[in-house]
Amino acid sequence: MISFLSINNLKLSGRKGKSIIYKKIKLVYLRKIFTSLIKMKSIVLPAYNGNVLRAMLGLKVMEVDIPKISDEEVLVKIAAAPCNPSDIAFMQGKYNVVKKLPALMGFEGSGVVVDAGNNTVAKSMMGKRVACFTQSQTSGTWTEFAKIHYKNCIPARDAIDDEQASTLYINPITAIGLIEYAKQKKAKAIVQNAAGGQLASFIRMLAKKEDITVVNIVRKPEQQQKIIDQDNSIVLCSATDNFEEELVETIKAEKVDLCFDAVGGEEAAQLFNALEPNSDLLIYGGLSNKDIAGLNTMDIIFKNKKILGFNALDWIGQKNESDFLELTNKIQSLFEEKFIQTSISGIYSFDEVVKGLKYYIQNMSEGKILIKPTL
Numbered sequence: 001m002i003s004f005l006s007i008n009n010l011k012l013s014g015r016k017g018k019s020i021i022y023k024k025i026k027l028v029y030l031r032k033i034f035t036s037l038i039k040m041k042s043i044v045l046p047a048y049n050g051n052v053l054r055a056m057l058g059l060k061v062m063e064v065d066i067p068k069i070s071d072e073e074v075l076v077k078i079a080a081a082p083c084n085p086s087d088i089a090f091m092q093g094k095y096n097v098v099k100k101l102p103a104l105m106g107f108e109g110s111g112v113v114v115d116a117g118n119n120t121v122a123k124s125m126m127g128k129r130v131a132c133f134t135q136s137q138t139s140g141t142w143t144e145f146a147k148i149h150y151k152n153c154i155p156a157r158d159a160i161d162d163e164q165a166s167t168l169y170i171n172p173i174t175a176i177g178l179i180e181y182a183k184q185k186k187a188k189a190i191v192q193n194a195a196g197g198q199l200a201s202f203i204r205m206l207a208k209k210e211d212i213t214v215v216n217i218v219r220k221p222e223q224q225q226k227i228i229d230q231d232n233s234i235v236l237c238s239a240t241d242n243f244e245e246e247l248v249e250t251i252k253a254e255k256v257d258l259c260f261d262a263v264g265g266e267e268a269a270q271l272f273n274a275l276e277p278n279s280d281l282l283i284y285g286g287l288s289n290k291d292i293a294g295l296n297t298m299d300i301i302f303k304n305k306k307i308l309g310f311n312a313l314d315w316i317g318q319k320n321e322s323d324f325l326e327l328t329n330k331i332q333s334l335f336e337e338k339f340i341q342t343s344i345s346g347i348y349s350f351d352e353v354v355k356g357l358k359y360y361i362q363n364m365s366e367g368k369i370l371i372k373p374t375l
């Protein structure tokens, strides 16, 4: 069989017309080869398990059917897919997406469109490299092929490699959405926790552009020094004895009136209580896996302090196609200029996925682990 690589590397030499013909032949070959395949390798979750280690150990590499696409979907040959906290929560059965078991893993990735439905935009993506996202019951990105709605694909510019492209969708959109919220609130300073993570690093960079001060909170002392060295930012460590007093003082001194919380639980309550009147606590993650207790009720009633949630998918759901295009162009430019980049701590094959996941949950601040079907 002709390999994908040889097709992909077809030289488009000669005059322009000739190269267009070669391109068309290449697309026809792509579709022919990949639609003739029936099975693909995938990482499959057979059962949810609240114990993260047991959930990971339960994962299986299996041959499954390649999903059938509808008119508005494309089939992406996955090049790389990251593991995000949402994947960890999902396999524990603690995420807002619950799939019928056995389930395909992975929500985000990058790759080449090798088949497309009849929709005009979907068809226009044939042969293109895309960043993609899916929460479909019958798809996943820790697979050889993923079916994706065309609206959840961002064509990736050449300067952005497959690894960075695989992280182009959810975190950059979320960081931009959060900063938009800060701008609407006219916040001059924000406080954020889980500050050693990738999304938090994007928030720091985007905030700098808008002249918004960021007070960062990490839970490990080594993270504190790392961020100070990288960004010369204000960083507090929640593990220090006087953290609470330091937090209150810093919020007052920096005139913080907005908090981005990715942790929930006790830490969210601590942050809320430390905020000044007229401040907002915007919760976008639940890394502690705990509900929030211990909020100061009087502050909510008498100090005009608000608690809100932020979900990137709802935020982009409110955008029309041209606004979404503008947003994705902005993200591509930020990655192309290397203004923001995702740190990657390791790349793993399907067979090494448990090893990779174990490394990730113990070293989240080092960066994402990626899964590559071709390894």
Ligand SMILES: NC(=O)c1ccc[n+]([C@@H]2O[C@H](COP(=O)([O-])OP(=O)(O)OC[C@H]3O[C@@H](n4cnc5c(N)ncnc54)[C@H](OP(=O)(O)O)[C@@H]3O)[C@@H](O)[C@H]2O)c1
Residues within 6 Å of the ligand: 084, 085, 086, 170, 171, 174, 193, 194, 195, 196, 197, 198, 199, 200, 219, 220, 262, 263, 283, 284, 285, 286, 287, 288, 289, 310, 311, 312, 313, 362, 363, 364, 365, 366, 367, 368
């Ligand atoms: N709402 C939305 O639309 C949306 C979209 C995208 C992402 N998110 C959420 O954003 C959060 C960050 O995502 P990410 O991709 O940046 O993650 P990431 O790069 O994997 O980093 C996670 C960070 O959180 C820290 N952390 C983990 N558990 C913690 C805990 N219990 N308490 C305090 N810190 C903790 C880690 O620090 P250590 O090194 O100390 O473990 C690490 O620095 C996640 O909750 C994710 O689900 C939400």
